[in-house]
Amino acid sequence: MKISAIEFSFSYTFNTIIKNSNQKMKSKLEASTTIFHTMTELANKHEAINLSQGFPGFNPDKRLLNMVSDFVHGENNQYAPMSGVPELRASISKKIEKYNGRKIHTDNEITVTDGATEALFSVIMTVVHPGDEVIVFDPAYDNYEPAVILAGGITKHVPLIKSQENPDYHIDWQILKESINKKTKLIILNFPHNPTGAILCENDLDELAEVLNKNDIYLMSDEVYEHIVFDGNRHHSLACHDDLWSRSFVISSFGKTFHATGWKIGYCIAPKKLTDEMRLIHQWSCYSVVTPIQLAIAKFMHTYPEYIDTLSDFYESKRDLFCSLLEKSNFNFRPSAGSFYQLLDYSQISKEKDVIFAEKLTKEIGVASIPISVFYGNPPNEQKLRFCFAKDDSVIEEAAKRLCSL
Ligand SMILES: Cc1ncc(COP(=O)(O)O)c(C=O)c1O
Structure with missing residues (x-):
């Protein structure tokens, strides 16, 4: 698999936008x-x-707010490292191991981003080049398509369906198969799903792996609601699945998890090769994310893992x-x-x-x-x-x- 973000430059992108728009x-x-x-x-x-x-009508936990205040009043108000402060990457890594059963490398596979939005944008800019097709499942969160257009790509809308046997919104694997062609570069998933609230079941990950078996399409999984799943079910992250993980960018948002959408902190995890490419975009578009809040979230996750x-x-x-x-x-x-x-x-x-x-x-x-x-x-x-x-x-x-x- 090869992505060519290395060859990417902003003048190229800008010209691409002008020419292809x-x-x-x-x-x-x-x-x-x-x-x-x-x-x-x-x-x-x-x-x-x-x-x-989609924002909570209440404040984050007081203990977290106090930590933010402490870090702001300490000497923690200058640029953070491009990939995120080590303490937060360590907390994310621990969380992924606990909930998704995958050990990910703290330095090479985690990038702290300016909300999930920046992660989504950076991944799309990394993977999608003019003429590439990107599959999104409708109804779809409205941030994806504008980024695909800016990258010069073409969005292919595939419906989530409901049936008599399964009245919840879900992916029809046959429809997905038929929607894939040689130009398909990326499939974007979002579960738990905005706006329907649908979730994936374990079997879905195997089905997806089966559909992708003989091609090198990338996956971007927007999992910002990963910790909000009801009725005794659990979230099935693409990071849980070995075959899917090797081609996946998995994105989450601390805004949703900590009732703090205004802080705009999220992250993208991906295998090293993909992370290296994605960081080429992240470093020029955002570079780094607010330091004291990263430190506070890291400390809060460490102190109150429950x-x-x-x-x-x-x-x-x-x-x-x-x-x-x-x-x-x-x-x-x-x-x-x-x-x-x-x-x-x-x-x-x-x-x-x-x-x-x-x-x-x-x-x-x-x-x-x-x-x-x-x-x-x-x-x-x-x-x-x-x-x-x-x-x-x-x-x-x-x-x-x-x-x-x-
Ligand atoms: C599905 C989905 N992805 C991404 C985001 C954006 O997350 P953030 O605020 O961390 O950029 C939202 C926000 O509503 C969302 O619903």
Whole structure:
């Protein structure tokens, strides 16, 4: 396998963008203010409960905040090493061994990034070159496609499906097989899934390995909700699987794990050969990430390793509260299996398009959500909205009360 980030230069990329950005691509990039920004602005304007953007409505653990404060007041306010402070890389390595059973090299296989977003961008810029195809599963988090376009690549949208035997969103392996061709360079996965809350089962990893058996396609696995999985299930990281690991970039976010999305700290783990390539982009786009917060997270993970084990229960009770309050409403739903999002189907209430209906809910009953159509290349005609339940119970109760009035 060969990727050519080594030959990469920013002038090359810039020229590539100019040359390869046809009008459709350009207008897509120019026109797109993210829906999260748009819905949050609308929520603020109408003083609505904001269940649209995916951020917790509460602060990180006080003990972690105190550690941040201590490190900020100590002499820890200059540039961190490009790959992340050694203490944090050591904590990440320990965590991966505990949860994924893989020993990864602290110096060679871990890169601390400016949130998962920077990791996603750096990986896409590393792997994707003009004309390459990238498979994303729709509905898909909306950050992937713009990065693919900027790299000169082409996004191929493959649907997650639901069936009678399996009514949860899942990958259809036959459809995936048929979508792969010689130009396919990268497949992007995201489980636990935003926006549907779907998770992978162990068998899925073997199925994926089987599909990829005879080609050298890379994998980028966005696992930012890895520690939020419900109903006694567990997260199956691509890092757990030997065959998949050799071609994978696995990305996570401390923003989601520590209720601190504003800190923008994440990481990318990958085998050394891939990490070396990815760091070539990371070093020029971001270089390094805020030092005292890295040190505080490292110390917190070391001192309170049990914190992460509490996260699924914490969010499961919020999911259960939201779902139980909506049981008698006119919304249909299957409780989310992971992440902190719940999809609600409003087809019994209205047949209006989801963007219109989401706006109406924000303005008229004061609850903001995200219309599911924005997560699709070609949106199906579905009446579904995504609600973030990472909020205080009183906020969830008030939002549910308003939703039950419909
Ligand atoms: C699936 C997914 N990936 C990545 C991110 C971005 O993570 P970060 O805030 O660490 O950049 C989000 C944020 O909502 C997300 O939902």
